[in-house]
Amino acid sequence: MKFTKQQIFTLLAFIIIVLSNCNNQSEHKSKGYTMAVDSELTLLMRDMYNYYDTLKADILKGDVLKDIKTFQDIHTAAATSPEKISNELYQGLASIYVNSAKRLNRPNVNKRDAFNLMIDNCMNCHQQMCPGPMVKIKKLYLE
Numbered sequence: 001m002k003f004t005k006q007q008i009f010t011l012l013a014f015i016i017i018v019l020s021n022c023n024n025q026s027e028h029k030s031k032g033y034t035m036a037v038d039s040e041l042t043l044l045m046r047d048m049y050n051y052y053d054t055l056k057a058d059i060l061k062g063d064v065l066k067d068i069k070t071f072q073d074i075h076t077a078a079a080t081s082p083e084k085i086s087n088e089l090y091q092g093l094a095s096i097y098v099n100s101a102k103r104l105n106r107p108n109v110n111k112r113d114a115f116n117l118m119i120d121n122c123m124n125c126h127q128q129m130c131p132g133p134m135v136k137i138k139k140l141y142l143e
């Protein structure tokens with residue numbers, strides 16, 4: 001793939017904006033007080049994490065799983081800064097995640113493999129835009 005200078009510049013500017021926001025937030029938290037109100041997207045991400053953590057336990061128990069959530073709101077939930085989600089990179093990675101979450105609902109799919117593939121897609125987006133939570137997300141993988 002070839003990029004023009006303009007595209008590379010836009011991408012770099014975007015990554016810098018996104019990373020600085022991610023870091024700011026965790027800084028505030030580590031000091032024990034919260035300056036910024038948590039964004040809609042942050043709250044949604046926490047819900048997603050907790051939901052999939054529970055789902056992981058259900059898969060391990062061998063439960064029959066129905067109507068697994070796909071969290072399509074990640075396309076629209078307000079982030080700490082609007083630039084974070086109003087770009088093709090974010091929206092593209094969000095679609096890939098949503099599709100892999102939908103796949104979990106297919107009747108003949110191996111749930112363990114489909115679950116781990118979905119977590120790969122959480123990790124892919126985070127690697128690009130918000131590496132902080134990766135340590136935590138990694139714990140969701142099924143062995």
Ligand code: HEC
Binds near residue numbers: 039043080
């Ligand atoms: C398309 C990109 C994308 C995908 C896919 C994605 N995330 Fe996120 N995630 C973000 C962004 C961006 C933030 C920071 C939110 C903000 O700044 O408003 C975030 C924040 C988080 C946080 C930190 C919340 C906090 O307490 O500060 C966790 C945990 C998290 N995501 C888990 C997940 C999990 C689990 C998945 C997969 C099921 C996932 N993410 C998929 C982009 C993504």
